[in-house]
Amino acid sequence: MIKHLGFILCLLSFSFLKDKQGFVQQTSCKGYYDTESHLFVYTEVDEMPEFPGGMTKFYKFISNVPLKGTDKEPLQSDVFPTFIIDTSGHVKSIGIYQKLPKDYTQLDRxxxxxxxxxPNWEPAQCNHKKVAMSYRTRVTL
Known part of the structure; x- marks a missing residue:
């Protein structure tokens, strides 16, 4: 019995050994390769990206969007911007969720x-490493 317990403890200790990079960590980070930006873009990360001053400041920043539209466009109150925050914190590949550029309204543009x-964000992190992340939000005006 003691031999079995010692064997199990020995096996468990091997699972916690360090490799060259540090402890082997399980991660819940998931993503895909974005062919447009030529980046591996994460959709799930350990630490979310952060706008300077926090999300309240971000929503205050984007509330400055001009509401001008054309008379021919239907009244719009929601915008669903999507973008990538790269490893440097730059906002890239900006678009509107489930819309083609030809269908953008003046408010979308x-x-x-x-x-x-x-301004640059603090980038997302996965395993304590800065990563690019896809970000989508809803803005109600």
């Missing part, structure tokens, strides 16, 4: 223009 002027 104004949101994209505003996000292009967005």
């Amino acid at each position: 104004n949101m994209i223009k505003l996000l292009k002027a967005c």
Whole structure:
């Protein structure tokens, strides 16, 4: 019995051994390779990206989107911007969720223009390493 317990403890101790990089960690980070930006982009990370000053400041920043539209466009109150925050914190590949550029309203185009002027974020992290992350949000005006 003691031999079996010693064997089990020995096996468990091997699972905690360090490799050259540090402790082997399990991660819940998931992503995909984005052919447009030529980056591996994460959709699930250990630490979310952070706008300077926090999300309250981000929503205050994007609330400055001009509401001008054209008379021919239907009234729009929600915008669903999508973008990638790269490993340097830059906002890239900005678009509107489930819309093609030809279908963008003036409000959508104004949101994209505003996000292009967005300050750098603190990038997302996976295993304590900065990674690019896909980000989508809803803005109700």
